[in-house]
Amino acid sequence: MFYRGRRLRRNSTIRSMLQETKLYKSDLILPIFVCEGENIFQEITSLKGHYHYSIDNLYKIVDQMKKAGILSCILFGIVEHKDACGSEAYNDNGIIQQAIRKIKELNNDIYVIADVCMCEYTDHGHCGILDDDGNVNNDETLKYLSKIALSYAKAGVDMVAPSDMMDGHILALRNILDENGFTNLPIMGYSAKFASAYYGPFREAAHSTPSFGDRQSYQMDYHNGQEALREVEADINEGADIIMVKPAMAYLDIIKEVNLNYNMPLCAYQVSGEYAMLVSAVDQGLMNESVIMESLIAIKRAGAQLIITYFALDVAKELNS
Ligand code: PBG
Ligand code: ZN
Numbered sequence: 001m002f003y004r005g006r007r008l009r010r011n012s013t014i015r016s017m018l019q020e021t022k023l024y025k026s027d028l029i030l031p032i033f034v035c036e037g038e039n040i041f042q043e044i045t046s047l048k049g050h051y052h053y054s055i056d057n058l059y060k061i062v063d064q065m066k067k068a069g070i071l072s073c074i075l076f077g078i079v080e081h082k083d084a085c086g087s088e089a090y091n092d093n094g095i096i097q098q099a100i101r102k103i104k105e106l107n108n109d110i111y112v113i114a115d116v117c118m119c120e121y122t123d124h125g126h127c128g129i130l131d132d133d134g135n136v137n138n139d140e141t142l143k144y145l146s147k148i149a150l151s152y153a154k155a156g157v158d159m160v161a162p163s164d165m166m167d168g169h170i171l172a173l174r175n176i177l178d179e180n181g182f183t184n185l186p187i188m189g190y191s192a193k194f195a196s197a198y199y200g201p202f203r204e205a206a207h208s209t210p211s212f213g214d215r216q217s218y219q220m221d222y223h224n225g226q227e228a229l230r231e232v233e234a235d236i237n238e239g240a241d242i243i244m245v246k247p248a249m250a251y252l253d254i255i256k257e258v259n260l261n262y263n264m265p266l267c268a269y270q271v272s273g274e275y276a277m278l279v280s281a282v283d284q285g286l287m288n289e290s291v292i293m294e295s296l297i298a299i300k301r302a303g304a305q306l307i308i309t310y311f312a313l314d315v316a317k318e319l320n321s
Contacts, residue, residue, distance in 0.1 A: 023315070082121055086118040128144075129144060201276045233262070243258065292315060
């Protein structure tokens with residue numbers, strides 16, 4: 001009789017030496033919500049432990065990142081003025097542009113990624129420009145996304161991440177960035193982004209719930225795995241530097257398949273609903289908080305190299321490097 005593996009599992013040193021999957025602080029990207037106004041540091045009801053920061057308070061989160069050793073963030077903006085074409089998004093002095101400059105000024109080591117989309121800036125809350133019939137006009141939207149990305153580039157962002165799901169968005173962004181001398185600015189595509197109920201808490205946090213309809217015409221149907229591969233392939237062909245699968249925990253099969261099929265850096269977004277679900281289960285004493293690490297290891301084990309997660313600062317405390 002053989003006791004396969006059991007001898008190796010008895011001792012914690014060898015157990016750790018043999019761990020196939022390890023999580024590092026440098027794998028993690030922290031989402032940050034920036035709002036207009038002054039002296040605002042307001043907890044987001046739907047995302048306990050996360051806050052709306054006005055520009056003058058960004059130092060608080062930047063300090064925490066530095067202490068925790070989390071050196072990368074992705075920014076989302078909350079604005080007062082919204083209109084049909086989301087003009088605040090490409091205002092060179094808009095909230096994200098100011099935040100990029102501020103974070104870089106506070107700590108130039110922080111890698112700043114900007115989410116590029118229109119839903120936080122349009123009065124109807126959709127991710128693009130609408131035609132009279134209320135449908136998103138893909139090609140018209142590309143022009144605006146290009147303006148937004150260029151404006152973030154000029155503000156000094158390190159990477160842009162279009163989350164709009166329009167066809168041809170990576171190519172449109174690549175072209176405008178290259179034409180303006182930003183040939184070295186990378187693009188991370190939200191390549192396989194599913195229309196998902198897991199975004200619920202985010203929409204409250206970012207004030208981006210659509211005023212009518214839903215996002216199913218441009219986000220992916222969660223019944224489809226093969227289609228996700230086609231979306232990923234399109235983004236790669238258009239020049240994406242990093243590809244992404246979102247949400248993460250319910251889409252581990254997609255993460256794995258993308259990782260096995262494409263030799264590309266892959267990011268997974270553990271979204272707001274995944275965070276809220278785990279936080280509430282732990283708070284209620286239904287699960288031990290080690291479930292958080294378990295969830296992140298699962299995402300990494302499936303094949304994600306990078307993980308955007310609202311737990312970044314919390315888990316950093318448990319990681320040595
Ligand atoms: C904007 C965007 C969303 C998220 C990231 N970028 C919301 C959406 O598409 O409705 C969701 C992130 C989260 O739930 O944490 N398009
Ligand atoms: Zn959007």
